[in-house]
Amino acid sequence: MKRLQHVATLSVIAVMTALFISGCGPEYMVLHPAGPVARTEFDLIVLSTILVAIVIIPVMAILAYIVYRYRDVPGNKAPYMPEWADSKVLEVIWWRIPIVIIVLLAVPTAKTTFALTKPPVQDVKPVTIQVTSLNWKWLFTYPDQKVATVNYVEIPAGVPVQFVLTSDSPMNSFWVPQLGGQEYTMPGMAMRLWLQADKPGEYFGSGASFTGEGFAHMRFKVVAKPQSEFNAWVEQAKQTSPALTKDGYEKLKQPNVLNNTLTYSSYPQGLFEEIVDKNGGIYMNHDFMGNKQKDQSGNMNHDMQNHQMLESMSH
Amino acid sequence: MSSIKDFASHFFVTGDPLIYGSDVAIVLVSLAIIFVLTYFKKWGWLWREWLTTVDHKKIAIMYLIASLLMLLRGGIDAILMRIQLAFPNMHFLQSEHYNEIFTTHGTIMILFMAMPFMFALYNAVVPLQIGARDVAFPYLNAVSFWLFFFGALLLNISFVIGGSPNAGWTAYPPLSGLEFNPGPGENFYLLALSISGIGSLATGINFLVTILKMRAPGMKLMDMPLFTWSVLASCVIIIFAFPPLTVALALLLIDRLLGAHFFTMAAGGNPMMYINLFWIWGHPEVYIVLLPAFGVYSEVVSTFSKKKIFGYKSMVASMMIISVVSYFTWLHHFFTMGAGADVNTFFAIATMLIGIPTGVKIFNWIFTMFRGRIRLTQAMLWTIAFIPCFAIGGATGVMLAIAPADYQYHNSYFLIGHFHQALIGGVVFGYLAGLYYWWPKMFGFKLDERLGVWAFWFWQIGFYVCFMPQYALGFMGMTRRIYTYPDGLGWGSLNLVSTVGAFLMGVGFIIQVWQILYSIKYGERDVTGDPWDGRTLEWSIPSPAPLYNFAVIPHVKGMDAWWMMKQEMKEKPAQIKPIHMPKNSGIPFIMSVFFFIAGFGLTFHWFWMGGFGLLGVAVCMFIRSFDYDTDYYITVDEIKRAEAS
Numbered sequence: 036m037k038r039l040q041h042v043a044t045l046s047v048i049a050v051m052t053a054l055f056i057s058g059c060g061p062e063y064m065v066l067h068p069a070g071p072v073a074r075t076e077f078d079l080i081v082l083s084t085i086l087v088a089i090v091i092i093p094v095m096a097i098l099a100y101i102v103y104r105y106r107d108v109p110g111n112k113a114p115y116m117p118e119w120a121d122s123k124v125l126e127v128i129w130w131r132i133p134i135v136i137i138v139l140l141a142v143p144t145a146k147t148t149f150a151l152t153k154p155p156v157q158d159v160k161p162v163t164i165q166v167t168s169l170n171w172k173w174l175f176t177y178p179d180q181k182v183a184t185v186n187y188v189e190i191p192a193g194v195p196v197q198f199v200l201t202s203d204s205p206m207n208s209f210w211v212p213q214l215g216g217q218e219y220t221m222p223g224m225a226m227r228l229w230l231q232a233d234k235p236g237e238y239f240g241s242g243a244s245f246t247g248e249g250f251a252h253m254r255f256k257v258v259a260k261p262q263s264e265f266n267a268w269v270e271q272a273k274q275t276s277p278a279l280t281k282d283g284y285e286k287l288k289q290p291n292v293l294n295n296t297l298t299y300s301s302y303p304q305g306l307f308e309e310i311v312d313k314n315g316g317i318y319m320n321h322d323f324m325g326n327k328q329k330d331q332s333g334n335m336n337h338d339m340q341n342h343q344m345l346e347s348m349s350h
Numbered sequence: 351m352s353s354i355k356d357f358a359s360h361f362f363v364t365g366d367p368l369i370y371g372s373d374v375a376i377v378l379v380s381l382a383i384i385f386v387l388t389y390f391k392k393w394g395w396l397w398r399e400w401l402t403t404v405d406h407k408k409i410a411i412m413y414l415i416a417s418l419l420m421l422l423r424g425g426i427d428a429i430l431m432r433i434q435l436a437f438p439n440m441h442f443l444q445s446e447h448y449n450e451i452f453t454t455h456g457t458i459m460i461l462f463m464a465m466p467f468m469f470a471l472y473n474a475v476v477p478l479q480i481g482a483r484d485v486a487f488p489y490l491n492a493v494s495f496w497l498f499f500f501g502a503l504l505l506n507i508s509f510v511i512g513g514s515p516n517a518g519w520t521a522y523p524p525l526s527g528l529e530f531n532p533g534p535g536e537n538f539y540l541l542a543l544s545i546s547g548i549g550s551l552a553t554g555i556n557f558l559v560t561i562l563k564m565r566a567p568g569m570k571l572m573d574m575p576l577f578t579w580s581v582l583a584s585c586v587i588i589i590f591a592f593p594p595l596t597v598a599l600a601l602l603l604i605d606r607l608l609g610a611h612f613f614t615m616a617a618g619g620n621p622m623m624y625i626n627l628f629w630i631w632g633h634p635e636v637y638i639v640l641l642p643a644f645g646v647y648s649e650v651v652s653t654f655s656k657k658k659i660f661g662y663k664s665m666v667a668s669m670m671i672i673s674v675v676s677y678f679t680w681l682h683h684f685f686t687m688g689a690g691a692d693v694n695t696f697f698a699i700a701t702m703l704i705g706i707p708t709g710v711k712i713f714n715w716i717f718t719m720f721r722g723r724i725r726l727t728q729a730m731l732w733t734i735a736f737i738p739c740f741a742i743g744g745a746t747g748v749m750l751a752i753a754p755a756d757y758q759y760h761n762s763y764f765l766i767g768h769f770h771q772a773l774i775g776g777v778v779f780g781y782l783a784g785l786y787y788w789w790p791k792m793f794g795f796k797l798d799e800r801l802g803v804w805a806f807w808f809w810q811i812g813f814y815v816c817f818m819p820q821y822a823l824g825f826m827g828m829t830r831r832i833y834t835y836p837d838g839l840g841w842g843s844l845n846l847v848s849t850v851g852a853f854l855m856g857v858g859f860i861i862q863v864w865q866i867l868y869s870i871k872y873g874e875r876d877v878t879g880d881p882w883d884g885r886t887l888e889w890s891i892p893s894p895a896p897l898y899n900f901a902v903i904p905h906v907k908g909m910d911a912w913w914m915m916k917q918e919m920k921e922k923p924a925q926i927k928p929i930h931m932p933k934n935s936g937i938p939f940i941m942s943v944f945f946f947i948a949g950f951g952l953t954f955h956w957f958w959m960g961g962f963g964l965l966g967v968a969v970c971m972f973i974r975s976f977d978y979d980t981d982y983y984i985t986v987d988e989i990k991r992a993e994a995s
Contacts, residue, residue: 062840065758065825079755087745090709095738098716102734105655107723116721120658125717126710130664133709137702140752144698147754149691205525206621208686208761212827216757219687221622222524223615226688239839243761243829245518247525248445251832315615 064212064239070231071155072215075147082143086136151215154195155231161195164188165307168200168207168220168242170290171249176307180269183279185287185297189268192235192259200226201311203288207250208243211257217243223315225307232259249292256296276300361954363513366447368430373510402934404488407895409495410473411792414785416499417466420458423506425859427455432816432852435845438837448833449516450535454509456519461543462502464639464773465550467781469498471642472557472581474792475784478888478895479575481566481904481911486559488932489980494549494556496942501546504949508538512953515539518831520628521602523613523621528606534953540603541949545942547596554588557581566887568906575886575910576652576665580645583669587634587641587676595631598624607952622687629680636772637676641669643780644711647733650783651715653882654730655722658910661714668707675704685753686760694753701751708744712737727882728802732783735810739775746821747772761831764824767817774813790881794894795873801865808858816851819844885913896992898929898984926990928983935980941970 061067068074104113154161166188167174175188190196200209202220210217211230218228232238242253260268279287279299284306303309308316363369387393400408430451434443443451477485485491508514515535517526526536561582565574574582601612602624611617613624652659659665681689681697689697715737724730746768750759759765790796828841835841880889890912891900902925908914948963 060840063822063825064827065762073758076754076758079752080749080758083749083752083755087748091738091741091745094712094716094741098734098737101716101719102724105719105722105724107656107725111723114721115656115723117657119721120660120662120718122661122717125713126661126664129713130706130710133706137699137705137748140702140748141699144702144752144754145695148695148698151754151757152691205530206522210761210827210829212758216754217686217760218757219684221687224688239827241827241829245449245525245831247516247530248449251445251834313616315618315620318615318618 067213068215069213069236069238070215070233072151072230073213075151075155076216079143079147083140086139090132090136151229152227154197154229156195159194161197161229162191163197163199164190166198166200166209166220167307167310168202168204168209168246168253169288170204170246171242171253172287172293173209173240173242173253173255174287176302177269178307181301182269182272182276183299183302184272185299186254186293187256187258187296188240189258189260189265190230190232191262191265192232194262195229195231198228198230199307200228201307201314201316203310203314204290205246206244207246207253209240210243211238211240213238214257219244223311224319225311225316232257235259235261235264247290249290252292252294272298273300279303279306361511363510366444368447369510376510397936398934401939402492402936404484404492404932404934404938405897406473406477406485406488406491407792409491410470412495413466413470413473413498414792416502417463417470420463420466420502421859424455424458424463425856427451427458429852429856431455432849434833435835436849437846438835438839438842440834443833445833446516449831450509450514452831453515453518453521453539454505457505457515457539457543458502459773460519460635460639461546462498462505464777464781465546466498466502468584468639468642469494469550469553471577471646471781471784471788472553474788475888476557476560476578476581477564478791478891478899479578479886480561480564480569481887481900481906482560482564483899483903483929484932485556486564487556489935489938489974490552490556492935492938493941494553496938497549497552497945498546500942500946500949501542501544501549504545504946504953505538505542508535508542512538520625520632522628523602523605523624524615526602527614527621528609529614537603537606537953540599540606541953544596544599544603545945545949547592547599550588551592551596554585554592558585558589561585566900566904566906566911569911572663572666573906573909573911575645576648576659576662577642577645577886579666580641580643580648580669583673584638584641587638587673590677591631591634591638594627595635598627598631601627603952607955625684625687626680629683630677633680633683634676637672639777640772640780641672643736643777643784644669646780646784646787647715647736648718649886650729650733650787651718652910653787653884654725654727654733655719656725656883657718657722659714660718660720661710662909664710665714668710671707672704675700675707679704682751682753682756685756698751698753698756702748705744705748705751712741712744727786728797728799728806729783729787729882731803731806732779732786735806736775736779736783739771739779739813743768743771743775759824761829762824763820763826763828763830766830767820767824770817770820774817787882788888790876791879791888791893791895795869795875796881797869798865798873801861801868805858805861805865808854808861812851812854812856812858814851815854816848819848819851823848880912885910887911890915898931898989901926901929901989901993926986926993928985929989930981930983933980933982935974935977937970937974937977941967944970 065080066077068077105111163178165176165178167176172186174183174185176183198209200218200220201224202222206219206221208217208219209228214230214232218226220226236259238257238259240255240257242250246253276298277300279302281303284303387396400412403409430443431448434440434448473491477483512534515521515538517531517536521536521539524530561578604610605612605614611619613619613621615621648659648665678700679697681693682701685694685697746764750756750765750768786797786802823841823844826839826841828835876893879892881893882889887904890904904911944963944966946963947966948960951957951959951963
């Protein structure tokens with residue numbers, strides 16, 4: 036029985052190790068970061084794994100040893116001290132061990148949390164892409180390029196991308212594991228997430244917060260291309276794709292699953308802002324969406340918006 | 351005719367063979383129960399001995415039965431989900447059915463399995479451990495139980511009548527709001543939780559007062575057994591945490607029933623308010639159910655190491671620290687909802703801080719075994735298995751607390767792995783340890799060791815096989831609550847492994863059911879009242895405890911009171927006096943039936959029925975208020991006769 040216990044503990048460690056090693060395969064997206072944001076987060080994951088392992092592996096070893104040594108069998112010569120229940124020295128030691136670990140973790144946590152609110156690189160002009168989660172599909176609008184896509188998003192590689200997120204359906208969460216962690220899309224709010232791809236490639240993305248019947252099918256592709264190819268793609272989209280109209284958007288909004296991707300040469304101006312406002316954004320204060328700078332007609336000046344965003348990044 | 355047909359097809363859930371099967375099973379089981387009770391003329395017995403009882407020991411048994419049934423129901427939900435996820439592109443369950451199942455699985459396991467299991471242990475143990483004859487408010491205790499019972503019933507009938515809730519156990523608006531969820535399912539959820547929540551809050555107050563006011567003479571707070579301390583800490587959290595939940599549920603219910611806009615952005619409300627209120631309850635809730643498990647481990651590890659608990663003061667301090675700090679962690683459930691970096695950092699660090707007292711407790715349990723004599727009974731096996739399991743669960747919890755890393759873990763299977771490890775490895779293992787430990791005290795016989803050890807290993811192996819792959823799946827980008835996934839992402843094989851693990855745990859549970867049935871017939875009877883060579887007062891009286899618990903209230907001189915008495919070999923003083931006891935009452939049961947009627951009516955927007963139910967509740971309260979015949983005395987003769995038998 037005691038030996039079985041021992042074997043069980045060891046096998047737990049073995050399974051964990053096996054999982055860790057098998058984490059080398061490319062299907063382990065979180066462990067294969069393809070951009071600076073995901074890499075920062077990956078580094079924290081590795082650091083925290085090591086720090087907690089430093090505590091729990093010895094704990095398990097000590098436990099196995101003690102259970103074995105002090106088992107109640109006839110002739111066990113290990114000391115038995117039924118009244119020994121206090122030791123200042125030992126208690127001081129193990130109040131301190133977790134405190135030290137937590138301090139070691141808290142410092143990089145705080146630093147990284149603040150760092151991730153800024154673009155990953157400062158010397159490249161970022162691009163902004165607006166994301167709207169619908170039942171049950173993803174709409175991407177490109178305020179600078181004026182094109183729109185559904186269920187896939189094209190980004191220039193090596194350029195920080197500011198995703199501005201909202202929802203015209205229950206809240207979802209926008210997640211591209213290889214580029215970085217997720218952020219919620221919430222009706223009436225415009226959230227911000229910085230991501231960046233190192234190199235051209237295709238990356239898996241999905242919704243991470245449950246939105247009902249078709250939720251499992253809310254996947255999308257992120258296609259990173261060199262800037263020149265990205266520009267060419269925009270040009271091509273403008274020339275060959277249909278336009279997204281108001282009616283077209285209403286149709287797109289209908290709850291259903293779309294198993295393909297769509298590309299639009301244009302979309303109604305201010306669509307994203309309208310979606311945010313109509314879902315309650317009028318009650319909110321979105322400084323980085325530029326609502327304060329709205330002109331009388333309700334349309335936004337995108338240069339102004341970008342300018343403001345850059346300003347809010349610096350503090 | 352067609353309108354009746356139309357109504358029926360909406361009222362009853364139709365079109366799914368699994369549901370039809372359940373319908374048949376429910377009808378058959380109900381008929382069987384009615385037949386057995388009638389045939390053996392047991393209706394009167396049922397009413398007098400159980401439905402009207404205010405005895406904490408019987409209430410404990412009813413909580414236990416209910417929670418084991420709910421464990422079965424929640425477990426079947428889990429198995430169904432794991433079958434659906436075993437392979438890519440499975441067609442075992444439709445999306446909507448899967449969504450209902452994961453919603454009820456979570457709701458039932460937390461609120462209708464863990465909570466009543468915990469209350470079963472509260473009731474079975476606390477009054478005996480502190481040398482009391484009952485809880486402070488026995489009548490209220492019965493009210494609590496029946497409110498829980500009918501709340502659970504209300505949620506459970508939803509899968510055959512009206513349709514189950516399907517917005518996740520957290521029920522975030524707007525998904526759970528009228529616009530996206532017009533059916534009665536979410537109403538079932540809100541009303542069931544509200545009704546049982548009243549009971550939980552009352553239990554929290556009841557046991558807090560019991561522990562503070564009803565301890566045997568001489569028992570100082572710092573002499574209390576650690577399980578009682580853990581219940582005290584847990585009750586403090588219940589009292590502060592349940593009101594926010596009640597408010598959140600009530601506001602969402604008002605949104606849904608009366609068309610208000612507390613959580614509807616478009617009319618100036620805000621769903622974030624719900625999410626905040628929900629988790630202000632939801633995170634402390636984890637510690638509500640976890641702390642009593644910690645209490646169980648402390649008792650078990652000390653008894654079966656034949657040694658005083660190590661670092662008693664640290665143990666008490668760490669539980670009280672956890673009960674306070676648990677209020678400063680709720681936001682870690684939504685680091686990814688756009689709070690500022692400053693807010694995220696605060697809650698990240700506050701969450702990590704919980705790891706400090708928890709870590710200390712683990713060291714203290716291990717050092718209680720150090721220089722002891724360890725008997726590997728079933729209770730001890732579950733306790734020892736808890737330590738590595740919870741160490742990993744706690745470690746992944748600390749990893750999740752790191753806000754920027756959480757952006758990658760959030761809503762992924764890494765999270766699913768973590769909280770199942772904390773809740774099964776921490777809470778379920780603890781309650782099972784407690785069940786095996788106190789079973790002889792509750793029922794007068796031991797549970798068979800051999801079968802128990804088999805069940806233990808099936809559970810253990812099943813657990814790791816089921817949940818370790820889920821951490822890996824999280825790293826592979828698999829998100830929670832998806833009913834299917836495509837081929838080609840590499841998720842298939844690990845999901846299959848996980849499903850196998852779930853089945854192994856299911857086998858473990860079946861063996862345990864068999865173990866209970868087998869032991870009822872063949873289990874070793876406990877004639878001493880102290881089968882484990884225990885240390886605390888509950889082992890100083892016969893098993894099962896007599897109606898009045900202690901013929902003579904003991905005088906306590908320090909920690910581990912029974913152990914001290916055994917060392918001193920002191921004779922029990924024989925000065926028996928008449929014992930003042932509360933009378934049974936049918937009102938808690940009847941009042942809870944009216945709550946159920948009200949809840950059922952409101953679920954379907956039948957306000958006349960809701961009003962009728964609430965009126966019935968008011969009448970019950972009125973009647974009780976003028977009932978002065980609530981107590982009686984057990985005579986000395988009766989006590990002597992009971993003690994002699």
